[in-house]
Amino acid sequence: MHKLLIVDDEEYVRNGLKKRFSWQEFGFQVIGTCNNGQEALDFVRTNQTHVVLTDIKMPGMGGLELAAQIHQLFPEIHIILLSAYNDFKFAQEAIKLGVKGYLLKPVEEDEVKELFASISKSLRLAARPNYIPPAPADLSSxxxxxxxxxxxxxxxxxxxxxxxxxxxxxxxxxxxxxxxxxxxxxxxxxxxxxxxxxxxxxxxxxxxxxxxxxxxxxxxxxxxxxxxxxxxxxxxxxxxxxxxxxxxxxxx
Structure with missing residues (x-):
């Protein structure tokens, strides 16, 4: 099972994301939830994490800053942005810079399935002994x-x-x-x-x-x-x- 961390400053959103979807069917296990970027960064320092699903707008360290920090420290971790409508354009820009995807609130199950199926495939390929990772699009993304x-x-x-x-x-x-x-x-x-x-x-x-x-x-x-x-x-x-x-x- 791939390990997923959910990050959002709203407790009902965190709990809803954790309980609403059949993550095991996607090949994922929710190993934790955090309410801000700093807490999430501390979490991934001490817990093996494959994917971080994070909201963009949070008090303190927001999702984009968290993504930048994780990119520098743990480039193998996949980042998915959770975006409200007003952040949609900014989320699209971030995808071009290395973020693996976005989910627009309210989150739709079909979109979750499609996105996480793709990421699960990438993670399985990366786990193969003879896997050669593709050249990064831009090391300074x-x-x-x-x-x-x-x-x-x-x-x-x-x-x-x-x-x-x-x-x-x-x-x-x-x-x-x-x-x-x-x-x-x-x-x-x-x-x-x-x-x-x-x-x-x-x-x-x-x-x-x-x-x-x-x-x-x-x-x-x-x-x-x-x-x-x-x-x-x-x-x-x-x-x-x-x-x-x-x-x-x-x-x-």
Whole structure:
């Protein structure tokens, strides 16, 4: 029997997944359930596990971060994402990056059968003594996922330029913990996320100062600063002059 771990922060979902399906008919045994990614990661460190079925959105370590961690530590473990409708597109992206499949809530039995039959076959083949594993599609698949997340984070900043944008907010949007998102954003861009947000806002303010007739105070609001004095301070720090002087010099 192949060993399956179920991970979801909702107890009724965990119990429902465990009891609803005839896992033995698929060749699987549910060896445990966990309510978050960190608990699941601790579990697979000490228990042989073939497949982890995990929700994407969970408090703390979410499903995508869990998948990335398992991929690095235990690449032989198959990951399946359990996705709500709003996460569907993101789940599809993750599949391209090495995740073995997804199940869309509410989970349908036919989909479970089809997906787990395929994974069971792969696991049986891998257990053969003369089995030669296929070359991985991309050894840096989760690095690629992180790069896609950087792109999504930058798009979020552009689309919410008039709002106050926090690290926690964007990490939550991408289903990562703030700490993990902060680390890989810095790794990929060589820049702290908050510094990046400030830079984008100031560049937008510079454009508005040069090409619009908005009052400087209104421009501050348009790039997410409701404290005019603080906006001027940050602008001077990045540009070397006040917003008003910048506009005046550009109009000469």
């Amino acid at each position: 989760y690095n690629s996922m992180e790069k896609q997340c950087i792109t999504r984070a930058k798009q979020f900043v552009e689309e919410h330029i008039e709002s106050k944008i926090t690290l926690q907010e964007v990490a939550r949007e991408l289903h990562f913990t703030a700490t993990y998102f902060s680390i890989f954003f810095k790794k990929e861009t060589n820049q702290n996320f908050i510094d990046y947000v400030t830079e984008v806002k100031i560049k937008k303010a510079m454009q508005l100062l040069q090409y619009s007739d908005f009052l400087v105070k209104d421009i501050a609001y348009k790039v997410g600063y409701d404290d005019y004095s603080y906006f001027c301070k940050i602008f001077r720090k990045y540009v070397g002059t006040t917003p008003l002087d910048y506009r005046t010099n550009r109009m000469k």
